[in-house]
Each structure stands twice: as structure tokens, then as C-alpha cells.
Amino acid sequence: MVNFKNYIRLIAIILLAGAFSSQELLAQSTNYEILFDGSSLDKWQSKNNPSSAMKGWKIDGGTLFMDGKGGGDIITKEKYGDFELxxxxxxxxxxxxxxxxFVDTIYNEKTGKMMINGPEYQIIDDxxxxxxxxxxxxxxxxxAAYLFYPPKNKQLKPAGSWNQGKIIAKGKKVSHWLNGKKLLSYTRGNKDYLKxxxxxxxxxxxxxxELKEGHILITDHGDKVFFRNIKVKRL
Known part of the structure; x- marks a missing residue:
């Protein structure tokens, strides 16, 4: 015989779980912070002017993309040091x-805010x-770590298909991943890197x-690239 109280409790738990999106539940279970949940850019700001609207960046069907030209790069409001993205x-x-x-902005009296550049996980139609x-x-x-290290053992799905990228930064060591496979690793500031x-x-x-921490940045090259399920974990 079904215990009525336990049945009601089970229904309540199911309803409560349903109040959270699958991404939120995943983040809670794995200590990830959701940077883009498919509906909001609250965790992002314009690279050049934090108070301005992120012109050109659109959200549709749970994806983020640049629609047109001139929107400019966007960066996270928070900075990250050791992380998994x-x-x-x-x-x-x-x-x-x-x-x-590892991107940052500094104030320049003549030009206003300007960017301190950082390493890049290249995304392009190979x-x-x-x-x-x-x-x-x-x-x-x-x-690739753009202009520094090429990827190896890469399995990139062609345009029109979804790929999963990952960046792990711990101390000076960085690795890039694609679709579950490690592509490269390098050490910021070592002899080979500086060469x-x-x-x-x-x-x-x-x-x-060279920065210990910095913003994460999505570049705008005027092309349409769709992003989704962006999350980060501090290490």
C-alpha cells in the first residue's frame, strides 16, 4: 500500500526540481557558474564601455550570436584566475x-578604457x-592557442554542427580541449612561450x-558563430 505522505513528498520534490533549469541543476552539482544560460547576458558587458548596451549580440533559441557588424567584443563582469571553462x-x-x-581593462586618460590582451582559444571554420x-x-x-600552439588529435565537426570546447588554466599551465579530447597544453611565461x-x-x-587573473572574452569578427552552455568553474 502506498504511503500517502511519502507520495505527496515525492511529488513536491519533483515539482521543486522542475523549477530549476537543467543547466542550473548541473551547475549546482558540479560547482560551475553559468555564464550564459540561454536567455540572459547578465554576466557579460561590453569590452569598451561596461555601461553601454551590447549592440549586435542576439539571443535566440537558447543561443548567443553576433547579428551584423560593429557589436564589439564582450567580456565577463567577473575575473578568473585558476578556472575550467x-x-x-x-x-x-x-x-x-x-x-x-586573462584579459583586463585599464584606464587611459587619453583614450578611456583600453584592453590588456590575453591568450585565445581560436574558433574558426577550418x-x-x-x-x-x-x-x-x-x-x-x-x-589552437592562437599564433602560439597548434592543436593535435583534433576532431572538429563542420559548420552547422555543435562542438564543445574547454579551457583549463591552473597557475601558469593551460590546456585546450575539443569534443572531449585534449588538443594542447602550454606554460605561460616559460622559455618556449616567450620565444x-x-x-x-x-x-x-x-x-x-602574464596576468594572474582576468576577464573571459568572446571576440566579434563580424561573423555569425553560435554559442551556448557557457559555464566556468573556479579551481
Missing amino acids: VFEFNLTENANSGIKY YNYKGVKDDPNGSTSTG KKSENKFKDDKNYG
Whole structure:
């Protein structure tokens, strides 16, 4: 015979669980902070002007994307040091984007706020984007630490398909992942990293990749790339 009180209690638990989205429940169970829940950009701000609207960035069907040009990069309101960032992305043909980390802004009396750049998890259409196809070492392809380290053992799904990216940063060590596979790892500031930096366009940026913590940034290259399920865990 069913215990009526236990039955009512079970129904109450089910209803309470239903009040939370699946992402919220996942975040609670794994200590992730949801950065984009499919409906709000409350955790983000414009890179150049935190008080301005994030023009051009649209939310539709639980996804985030740049609709048009001139919206500009967006950054998290919070800064992160040791972290694990997980995100899903879906490229359109020939699209180019990326996620940067250890980014900060400083105040300049002449120009207002300006960005301290940071390492980038490259996101781009490897199959169609000419610049990537012509890149001899792959350091501009999806999953690369842009202009520093190329990805290995990559299984990128083509434009129109969802991929899952992951960045793990602990101390000076960083690793990039794609669809459950580790693509690369490197150490910020070590001899090899500094050599590569001296040979690329960031050679004069002394702060590039050197900050202990910083914002996470989604780039705007004027292309349509869809994002969803963006979450971060402090380590």
C-alpha cells in the first residue's frame, strides 16, 4: 500500500526540481557558474564601455550570436584566475571567432578604457576559411592557442554542427580541449612561450598572457558563430 505522505513528498520534490533549469541543476552539482544560460547576458558587458548596451549580440533559441557588424567584443563582469571553462559553439561557413582569457581593462586618460590582451582559444571554420587552409603549422585553426600552439588529435565537426570546447588554466599551465579530447597544453611565461611571443604580433605586449587573473572574452569578427552552455568553474 502506498504511503500517502511519502507520495505527496515525492511529488513536491519533483515539482521543486522542475523549477530549476537543467543547466542550473548541473551547475549546482558540479560547482560551475553559468555564464550564459540561454536567455540572459547578465554576466557579460561590453569590452569598451561596461555601461553601454551590447549592440549586435542576439539571443535566440537558447543561443548567443553576433547579428551584423560593429557589436564589439564582450567580456565577463567577473575575473578568473585558476578556472575550467566549458562552452559549445556552432560555426557558420567561413566564420571566425574566439575566446580569450586573462584579459583586463585599464584606464587611459587619453583614450578611456583600453584592453590588456590575453591568450585565445581560436574558433574558426577550418574547412573553408582560406587563411586557415594556408596556415602551415595550424596555429590559427580551431582549438589552437592562437599564433602560439597548434592543436593535435583534433576532431572538429563542420559548420552547422555543435562542438564543445574547454579551457583549463591552473597557475601558469593551460590546456585546450575539443569534443572531449585534449588538443594542447602550454606554460605561460616559460622559455618556449616567450620565444613564440617574440616571433608573433604580440611581441611588444609585455602583459600578454602574464596576468594572474582576468576577464573571459568572446571576440566579434563580424561573423555569425553560435554559442551556448557557457559555464566556468573556479579551481
